[in-house]
Amino acid sequence: YKIAKAEHTVASARASLVRQEDTIIFALIERARFPLNSPTYNQSYTFISHLQDSILDFVIRNTEAVQSKAGRYINPEENPFFPKNLPPSVVPHYPFSHFLHPAAALININQDIWKLYFNELLPMFVASGDDGNYAQTAAADLTLLQAISRRIHYGKFVAEAKFREAPQVIEPLIRAKDREALMKLLTLKRVEEMVVKRVEKKAMVFGQEVSLDNDVKKGGTYKVDPSIVSLLYQKWLIPLTKNVELEYLLKRLD
Numbered sequence: 134y135k136i137a138k139a140e141h142t143v144a145s146a147r148a149s150l151v152r153q154e155d156t157i158i159f160a161l162i163e164r165a166r167f168p169l170n171s172p173t174y175n176q177s178y179t180f181i182s183h184l185q186d187s188i189l190d191f192v193i194r195n196t197e198a199v200q201s202k203a204g205r206y207i208n209p210e211e212n213p214f215f216p217k218n219l220p221p222s223v224v225p226h227y228p229f230s231h232f233l234h235p236a237a238a239l240i241n242i243n244q245d246i247w248k249l250y251f252n253e254l255l256p257m258f259v260a261s262g263d264d265g266n267y268a269q270t271a272a273a274d275l276t277l278l279q280a281i282s283r284r285i286h287y288g289k290f291v292a293e294a295k296f297r298e299a300p301q302v303i304e305p306l307i308r309a310k311d312r313e314a315l316m317k318l319l320t321l322k323r324v325e326e327m328v329v330k331r332v333e334k335k336a337m338v339f340g341q342e343v344s345l346d347n348d349v350k351k352g353g354t355y356k357v358d359p360s361i362v363s364l365l366y367q368k369w370l371i372p373l374t375k376n377v378e379l380e381y382l383l384k385r386l387d
């Protein structure tokens with residue numbers, strides 16, 4: 134019987150964020166294989182088959198239900214997109230550590246992530262068009278949404294690690310509900326710049342065409358535009374992670 138590793142440090146939490154970059158970039162590459170495939174998102178397309186949901190909603194609701202039964206959401210790193218009416222886990226519970234304050238469970242910003250993803254992000258990196266692979270498209274969307282959601286909500290772990298490393302500094306700011314000072318404390322411009330540069334480089338490495346010729350193609354095209362990956366981090370992933378960190382800290386003494 135394994136006892137879950139209980140402790141995170143700021144350094145180990147950052148190491149997890151670095152590894153999650155790989156997951157997000159590969160998921161972007163996989164979604165970019167398909168064009169927009171707009172019928173995936175269109176309720177009127179499925180109206181005739183009495184599904185009542187778009188193919189996307191149908192795939193996500195049902196996948197989340199199965200995964201929930203199989204124990205996915207017992208892990209505090211995972212947050213469902215449709216938490217309402219989610220069936221409980223039917224498998225033995227792995228003893229995940231209680232590293233986070235219990236109020237962490239109240240933080241789920243997946244609705245915002247959802248809107249952002251479909252309104253802003255998707256149109257930025259997929260080609261227009263329709264190849265009929267709607268179920269595959271919905272599955273690729275879900276994998277990517279989960280990776281993005283996990284990264285953003287991982288701010289809870291980062292914030293808890295930061296809190297434990299300097300409670301005497303952070304506690305008074307929480308009591309004063311001083312959002313501005315807390316945000317300043319949570320922000321490390323130098324780290325953010327490194328993240329943004331690294332994900333751009335990873336997108337070049339992971340998304341290049343690999344051939345057996347020795348000459349690496351310079352200036353070739355990538356499977357997902359590296360500048361879009363860095364923009365995604367700069368504009369959305371990092372700011373939303375910080376929002377989660379802040380909301381978590383504000384609940385940390387409840």
Ligand SMILES: O=C(O)C(=O)C[C@]1(C(=O)O)C=C[C@@H](O)C=C1
Pocket residue numbers: 147150291319320321322324325328370371372374375378
């Ligand atoms: O590494 C940290 O300290 C974090 O809080 C994570 C993160 C990020 O989202 O990547 C967010 C805020 C910091 O300014 C730097 C990076």
